[in-house]
Amino acid sequence: MFKTISEKILSEHAQRDLKAGDIAVVNVDVIFAQDGTGPLTVTQMKKMGFEKVANSKKSIFFIDHAAPSPRKELSDAHKLLREFTQSSGAILSDINQGICHQIIAEKYACPGNIVIGADSHTCTAGALGAFATGMGSTDIAVGFALAKTWMLVPHTIKVNFNGVLNKGVFAKDLIIYLIGIIGADGATYRALEFSGEVSANLEMDDRFTISNMAVEAGAKVGLFCADEKTRKYLESQGRSECFKDIFPDNSAYYEQVIEVNCSEIEPMVCLPHTVDNTISVSKIDKIKVDQVLIGTCTNGRISDLRIAANILQGNEISKSVRLLIVPASRDVYLKAIEEGLIEIFVKAGATIINPGCGPCVGVHQGVLSDGEICLSTQNRNFKGRMGNPNAFIYLSSPATAAASAIKGYITDPREVLY
């Protein structure tokens, strides 16, 4: 039987041959929850009578969504998680570490793994060739307790990114463009497999951006092959031992194949309030922005910060804009300091926020006022997302975001990139 990446990984973890449409109980390698979903996960574990996690090396609770805690109720939730990790044997990733998905990529997920997390963007680790998918607290509670879950083997849509990337066009633009074509439910219950010459040439940071947003098309996973780039990335993280090749079989069956000619793609934005409401930046009128956010699990990695710094260096942001920059993890933050990026940002007028989710989910650190407009590098622009249903969120790449912070309105990065 010829298999897709999903069929291969799930078969191996069920110890029998599976094809799309089958349902099986599978072993899972990495399990995690965060401070928004973790407390309910703990409750559910206790209800089932489980005190310990089954795999203490790869069961992690992250405190990243409201870190540091902005209010007492959340401090209580954090305290619960800190205490539960001690008693259950799970690992604690506290407020100084950063966003769960970034740390899962840096430290835990390996090619060929099954990764489940109580957060919808768990699919980020698909960039490493891991079958990584988000679930709710109860599923994750069972995952912690048994290191198992049940899976429906998804049908796969193959996406061939071919052609060349134009100046000013980045991984974020590719995935926004794709979601614009297939819609916010275009891949519901499906796996996306990213292929083609552009995918093969993308660095890991860019692959993470694309896999991260697979769920915005409804996908269960967003998978890349694990290849030489993957091996190099793992090596740079001191984890070369966990590398293995992951490729689909040549004759694997795909439900659909989508060809994307990247040469036609321009810098993109998502307009409020859905991610599939997409348009090229060059086609919109001047839209004034009040706040710009560069960061999150989508675009808070070192290569994103380098691109932003390249644009911001020697410039000052518009007086009418607040620019928030949030490194995705402690490691990203340290690299940004070493490379002098933080100094560039501060001199340009940016506000640096500690590694974590920052203002992305509307809890703290940059909640918008009524009628305000934010251009963000995050993955979602739903009404109310940044804490106020009367605000407007646009999504873009870090380059577009940095250019817009300088100009004060949503700006095509080609205007400032030389």
Place this chain on the structure above:
Amino acid sequence: MKFNNSNSNSKENFNKDNVIFNFNKNTGTENNGTEYTVTEDISTVETFSLNKNGDASILKGRVFKFGDDISTDLIAPGRYFHLRSNLPELAKHVLEDADPDFANKVKTGDFIAAGRNFGLGSSREHAPTIIKIAGIRAVLAQSFARIFFRNAINIGLVALICDTSKIDNLDILEIDLKQGHINNLTKNIQIQFNPLPDVMIKILNDGGLVNHITKYKGFNL
């Protein structure tokens, strides 16, 4: 089919069922320990019996109609993040950003009917849970986002995929879970719904995933 405890998810009963977890690591110093209110939602999970020999069970109620792409941010807004450990309180804001008055209007036994991609967005299980706490017995939609759908079944909220185009706000519906159809009594038409996968029927029958795992000490799917 059987529907036990048909009133068990009323708001009043729900509040009585809250439990206080003391997670003070057996130190016995309860006064110094942190009290953390955790909502006991399992008590509201109805027991389903979707096998063919069960008694017929029909849900009847009025419907609230919503459009496409009702996100988990609309259902359980992020600005109430701090209420996630107090689900009855969070439920007072259910769907607030889609219909500010919804929590006041909704009564136990009502339904939601929506368009495409209901529940897209975050994995927060709090979203289906507060819909259930608010009294909604079933959510009907053209399609559901994957994680929401799985969460709904895990916590015992009926989620059915069907054509909702012929359902309007405040129509009265009768859902026949055994026969697999919905009677729109207001419009006098019948609508079929897609059967759930066997695995999900099993989990619903056992009263949600927590009960399933507790009963079998693991998966038995």
